[in-house]
Amino acid sequence: MNTPETLEIACSRAWPPLVEEPLGNWRLRWADGFTGRANSALAVGDPGRPVPDALRAVCDFAHDRGIQPMVQVIRDSPNELAVVAEGWFPATRHHRGHEVVVLTKPSFHVKARPPGGSFHVKVHDEPTPGWWELTLGPGEDTPAARTVLTGGKVGYGVTTLDGVTAAVVRGALVDRWLHVGRLEVAPAFRRRGLASALMGALHAWGAEHGADQAVLQVAEGNSGALALYAGLGYAPHHRYRYWVPAPGSCEDSTS
Structure with a gap:
């Protein structure tokens, strides 16, 4: 349980x-x-x-x-x-x-929508320069931040268009859980389905590595993120x- x-x-x-x-x-x-x-x-x-x-x-x-x-x-x-x-x-x-709010997804059966346009989605074993640039906010690029974000078994999801990093996400494996964090879409590429497509790729990566459930943590006031995750099959577990x-x-x- x-x-x-x-x-x-x-x-x-x-x-x-x-x-x-x-x-x-x-x-x-x-x-x-x-x-x-x-x-x-x-x-x-x-x-x-x-x-x-x-x-x-x-x-x-x-x-x-x-x-x-x-x-x-x-x-x-x-x-x-x-x-x-x-x-x-x-x-x-x-x-x-x-x-x-802590959200969980009991399985990876919900399919994400493919992104519009010629985007490339991949989960990397190592963070790319573009992943770091979009993941870390102003003043966050410190040795401590890089150590936290690369700790454990981690997949680094990246969506690119013509060599430009458009969206990123972090997935960490703990036992049979896929922990999702740091989902970010560059402002110029929002509302094109990139977040859903990237989450779908991360779910697939997690399943390939033995995860059968996913969990993430979202501030209660982040209504946009809560709506996105609800559409992907996540539900509140606790707060x-x-x-x-x-x-x-x-x-x-x-x-």
Whole structure:
């Protein structure tokens, strides 16, 4: 059975941080500030100590590495209720959205529409220069970002037209899951069916490598992406949120 907890662990493995330390069943993660998923504590399961003490460890870990203390916790779970009880706040300043929907696709039987025009779609074993250019946003091209995005068994989906990279996506394999991320279509090529075609190619790549289910994480406010994925057979599985300590409540106890 795919519980929210087991699926969150699989997603974390598909998006590996540079540093990860266990805190009971929780995971403390650092990747020099690149993405919330790789720079927060995954608060799933039992931290092996009272939650107030666990949150202090989260703060110390983050302060030691120069990042904002933050926890990623399944919405309405006992852990989230405990975090709220300690006075933590929703991480509303997280630029990609602090409330996230986790979508799953149980099989790869839904066919994507072919793109219009003479586009070429391929999933590469190594990222192309164009893949990097379209994948990484302003200020994101750092060694940490490149390490996270190439960690594990990854396929790099690329759609090109006349040598120009028009769309990209990342697929990572964890057990029998295909984890989908970083789908991006260049503005000049949107609304031509490229995203659907690229997702179809990525699904085929995942199936060839033993995956029979897919999972992805989308900010709740990204209505366009949610509509696209619904059309490809993805459905909501659960939600998670990011939480941060109240100002001044999480000072560095190691200083």
